[in-house]
Amino acid sequence: MTIEITLIGTGVAMPQPHRVQSGILVNLDSPVLFDCGSGVLPRLLDYASIGHVFLTHLHLDHVADVMSLIKAKWLCGSYDLQVYGPSGTKEWLSRVFDAYPYMIGKMNVDVFEMVDRDRISIGRYEIVCARTAHGMPSLGYGIADKEGCVRVVYSGDTEPIKSIAALASGADLLIHECSFPDSVPDVTNHTTPRMLGEMMGRVAVGRIILTHLYPHTIGFEEEMMATVHKYCSCDVTIGKDMETVVLDSA
Numbered sequence: 001m002t003i004e005i006t007l008i009g010t011g012v013a014m015p016q017p018h019r020v021q022s023g024i025l026v027n028l029d030s031p032v033l034f035d036c037g038s039g040v041l042p043r044l045l046d047y048a049s050i051g052h053v054f055l056t057h058l059h060l061d062h063v064a065d066v067m068s069l070i071k072a073k074w075l076c077g078s079y080d081l082q083v084y085g086p087s088g089t090k091e092w093l094s095r096v097f098d099a100y101p102y103m104i105g106k107m108n109v110d111v112f113e114m115v116d117r118d119r120i121s122i123g124r125y126e127i128v129c130a131r132t133a134h135g136m137p138s139l140g141y142g143i144a145d146k147e148g149c150v151r152v153v154y155s156g157d158t159e160p161i162k163s164i165a166a167l168a169s170g171a172d173l174l175i176h177e178c179s180f181p182d183s184v185p186d187v188t189n190h191t192t193p194r195m196l197g198e199m200m201g202r203v204a205v206g207r208i209i210l211t212h213l214y215p216h217t218i219g220f221e222e223e224m225m226a227t228v229h230k231y232c233s234c235d236v237t238i239g240k241d242m243e244t245v246v247l248d249s250a
């Protein structure tokens, strides 16, 4: 079971030419999208085949292209979409539809609100939810193979939290937000390299990719990777837009 992960967007709400907003495409038996911020949709060449979208939370840099994805799917006759997210996702999407009444009734969009430890079967895989800490309802997600082993974890936006460390224990890959370098003071609701290192220092994970990078991180990339690596002996890299990682069968 090969899992192919493409970091569509590794950026944030402040625009940067080299990073669009949050989005990760994972090719399981079918393509599954995690977050869909601004700039993600134009990079989804096979958007019609996306049947499942998992939202970590409802901040604009994670959901801005969701309605555009829905419209694009409608225009090409791909009418089914399942949207998963934290509490509030149903009301949010219903309000977005209210702003575009001509779209109401055009698509079969099912919305599921998830909580910590919920598990959703997607083909031969399971998506495992973990609560996160971002000052609003928010979730991270793990992808488990048919043996139940969590292979990949995506944190979404969060402060360091045990639920994500526990989910990532034994995983091949942790894609964790690292919004700011440690030189930015008093970071809350997000994670810095030292905070991530302290959280993951005693957790066995194969590899860590840092994402959700504010412009403040420019010029600090080497230092950020080195700081996390100092705590965690695994490979630590800064995510790049459209970078693909392939995980082979365990």
Ligand SMILES: [Zn+2]
Binding pocket: 057, 059, 134, 157
């Ligand atoms: Zn956020």
Ligand SMILES: [Zn+2]
Binding pocket: 012, 013, 022, 059, 061, 062, 157, 212
């Ligand atoms: Zn964000």
